[in-house]
Structure formats: structure tokens, C-alpha cells
Amino acid sequence: MKAKITITLKNGVLDPQGKAIEGALAGLGFAGASDVRQGKVIELKLEENDEAAARAKAEEMCKKLLANPVMENYQIEILA
Amino acid sequence: MKAKITITLKNGVLDPQGKAIEGALAGLGFAGASDVRQGKVIELKLEENDEAAARAKAEEMCKKLLANPVMENYQIEILA
Numbered sequence: 001m002k003a004k005i006t007i008t009l010k011n012g013v014l015d016p017q018g019k020a021i022e023g024a025l026a027g028l029g030f031a032g033a034s035d036v037r038q039g040k041v042i043e044l045k046l047e048e049n050d051e052a053a054a055r056a057k058a059e060e061m062c063k064k065l066l067a068n069p070v071m072e073n074y075q076i077e078i079l080a
Numbered sequence: 081m082k083a084k085i086t087i088t089l090k091n092g093v094l095d096p097q098g099k100a101i102e103g104a105l106a107g108l109g110f111a112g113a114s115d116v117r118q119g120k121v122i123e124l125k126l127e128e129n130d131e132a133a134a135r136a137k138a139e140e141m142c143k144k145l146l147a148n149p150v151m152e153n154y155q156i157e158i159l160a
Contacts, residue, residue: 008121008123021146022124024145025141025145028144028145030141031127032128032137033124033125033127033141034124034127035124036124037124038121038122038123039120039121039123040119040121041086041118041119041120042098042117042119043088043115043119044101044116044117045113045115047112048112057110061110061113065101065104065105065108
């Protein structure tokens with residue numbers, strides 16, 4: 001199955017990348033953009049054929065490697 | 081309105097970050113993960129109150145700054 005994992009910084013954690021994008025957008029004349037936050041998205045194929053098993057495996061991957069649970073939230077979507 | 085923009089590398093474009101994650105997952109014993117691709121997700125607030133206008137603005141931002149249309153695909157979601 002395919003999984004899509006979205007990893008974003010928790011609220012309150014400073015996001016310099018987002019601030020840089022916000023500044024660049026303002027510099028280009030996009031005045032109305034605010035609260036810009038950047039995160040990561042990781043797509044991968046899992047050998048599990050069962051949705052619950054695939055989700056559990058992806059969750060374990062997030063905890064062990066992909067996300068930093070102190071600073072980041074992650075959200076797992078299992079695709080067909 | 082809030083917009084969520086997902087930017088991923090086009091198929092066929094080499095993704096060294098994804099390969100590194102795949103290698104690290106294998107090293108941790110997650111044998112079944114393959115085709116790992118990493119992208120970006122950008123969340124921002126737009127001053128437009130109309131969904132179509134917000135989408136058009138986000139699309140313009142992608143073309144001018146956020147994505148590299150030669151190598152990347154982008155997908156825009158307008159949230160409440």
C-alpha cells in the first residue's frame with residue numbers, strides 16, 4: 001500500500017523557513033499572505049496489504065526516524 | 081482562507097532525500113519500504129475570502145516562487 005506522511009512543526013515552534021517564504025512573498029508583492037509554515041511530505045510504498053497494518057508500520061517509522069515528536073506533528077494517510 | 085500547498089518532485093526526477101530516507105529505514109530494519117519520495121508542504125493564510133480567488137492567488141505564488149515547475153508538481157487545497 002502507499003502511504004503519505006505529512007510532518008509539520010507544532011504550533012509555537014519557530015519556523016524560519018516559513019518566515020523566509022513569507023518575506024519572499026511580500027517582496028514579490030503578495031501582500032496578503034501570513035502565517036506561512038513549511039513542513040515535509042513523505043510518500044512511500046509499504047509491503048503491507050492491510051490498511052491497519054500499513055498505518056501501524058508508518059506510525060512506527062514516524063516515531064523512530066521520520067518525525068521528531070518533540071517539535072513535530074505527523075499525519076498518516078494510507079492510499080489505495 | 082487557509083491554503084495547503086503540497087509540492088512534490090515529478091516522476092523520473094532523482095530524489096536523493098527520498099533515497100537517503102529509504103536507506104535509513106532499511107538500516108533500522110523496516111525492510112518493506114520502497115519508492116520513498118520527499119516533498120514539501122506549505123501552509124499559509126490568505127486574505128481572500130473567496131475560494132476561487134484564494135486558489136488563483138495560491139497558484140500564482142506557486143508559479144512565481146514556491147515551486148519549480150520544471151521539476152516539481154504542486155497541488156493546492158483550500159481549507160475553510
